[in-house]
Amino acid sequence: MxxxxxxxxxxxxxxxxxxxxxxxxxxxxxxxxxxxxxxxxxxxxxxxxxxxxxxxxxxxxxxxxxxxxxxxxxxxxxxxxxxxxxxxxxxxxxxxxxxxxxxxxxxxxxxxxxxxxxxxxxxxxxxxxxxxxxxxxxxxxxxxxxxPVKIRRFESEDIEHIIKRHRELYALEYGFSSSFGDYVEKIVREFDKNFDESRENIWVAEDHGKVVGEIAIVRVDENTAQLRWFLIEPEMRGKGLGHELMKVVIDFCKEKNYKHVFLWTVNLLGAARHLYKSYGFKLTETQENNTWRKEVTKEERWNLDL
Missing domain, CATH: 1.10.10.10 (Winged helix-like DNA-binding domain superfamily/Winged helix DNA-binding domain)
Structure with a gap:
């Protein structure tokens, strides 16, 4: 040998x-x-x-x-x-x-x-x-x-990690209460239970075997998809990983012939909002939310026509 x-x-x-x-x-x-x-x-x-x-x-x-x-x-x-x-x-x-x-x-x-x-x-x-x-x-x-950073399709064990990191990071960085984590857990588990492999997915980014980010596309109907659970670990921000993940989901949506993609975010996520804008998403709706943190948070809907 x-x-x-x-x-x-x-x-x-x-x-x-x-x-x-x-x-x-x-x-x-x-x-x-x-x-x-x-x-x-x-x-x-x-x-x-x-x-x-x-x-x-x-x-x-x-x-x-x-x-x-x-x-x-x-x-x-x-x-x-x-x-x-x-x-x-x-x-x-x-x-x-x-x-x-x-x-x-x-x-x-x-x-x-x-x-x-x-x-x-x-x-x-x-x-x-x-x-x-x-x-x-x-x-x-x-x-x-x-x-070493690779982007792969999610596996069953990733579900717990996605829920855990959404709870921890949003509480640490934005003061979100456990009600936000409960909300994320509910919809992530529903996604995992009803997952349609042909039309939706969660992509996971790994650096030397450690999960450092994720992003998802969820089917709404034949022509519409929702972008969800976009999260990048603090040490990986500002390195271009967000662009790589965004490109993956946009290419996927085009490949699956979706005509429209939308997402919901909050006004606190400045870097993410700029990233959405750079890919052609437009802010179309704003509503107040007082359930996740002490201060009122503005939820925003962003839309993209493909």
Whole structure:
């Protein structure tokens, strides 16, 4: 068995040396510019991530906080990015590319695309397809080690955890009484009892085997679904997990041909409300609720047409 692993290690290292040389050629065009590979990646992520923050970039790209701060200051001074304070949380600073930043990024991406085009031009259509499939396979099979956060369908033992964490977090962070936990427990258990696998689901996010978030889609009728039980553990907030979970449920709803999705939330959840808005949900109804906490809470209905 050891000999088998030794051979695999040698082949992987040989491939790594080969591909490092390929990447060096591909990246040469970017290095000819005044931007490093890290800086280009940061520009790309700011452009791609909705409501991008420095914390999201630090965790996603695994970059030192001080180094990231210096790069962002340089980008801002050069007119490539702007910073905007969040309306709901003044401590949160949202990053945006300026028109100049978008122009610079577009030019760099065009250079990279042209270089890759030259690389694959000699390949036949069949060879190109096999190359892409092989890259997809390598990415998929190694992803659990590279990115420990995985999103899976719920299992029966997840039900107790979902109920427990809704009770604990809403009491700790918003002062909700046990009546809220009782309400969540009732509807979660009803969902589990009547679960329609073909039209609804709960997705659970795990980080190194620990549950760090969940989100659900519940069937209302043939054309309408409700988004429920969206919760992310405090240590995972601001890292883009919310966007990943939202994308999963929106894609699911489209796949199942739902025409309309709605959710109920409360006005206290500022970050979540911004996330819903970024995916096209619109606030359509507000009502007061005085059963879950001492202060009156405003419940809100948000709707999305697909």
């Amino acid at each position: 050891k000999d088998k692993h030794d051979l695999a290690i040698k082949k992987i290292r040989r491939f790594n040396r080969f591909y490092t040389n390929v990447l060096g050629l591909l990246n040469q065009h970017i290095l000819d510019s005044s931007y490093s590979l890290t800086e280009v990646r940061i520009l790309l992520e700011i452009d791609k991530i909705d409501r991008c923050t420095a914390n999201i970039l630090i965790h996603k790209l695994d970059i030192d906080r001080g180094y990231m701060s210096r790069i962002l200051k340089r980008f801002e001074k050069s007119g490539l990015i702007t910073k905007e304070n969040s309306i709901d949380d003044r401590r949160m600073v949202i990053l945006h590319l300026t028109s100049e930043g978008k122009s610079i990024l577009a030019g760099l991406e065009e250079k990279s695309n042209n270089q890759i085009q030259k690389l694959i031009n000699p390949l036949t259509e069949d060879e190109e397809e096999k190359l892409v499939n092989a890259m997809n396979y390598v990415t998929r099979i190694l992803s659990p080690d590279i990115s």
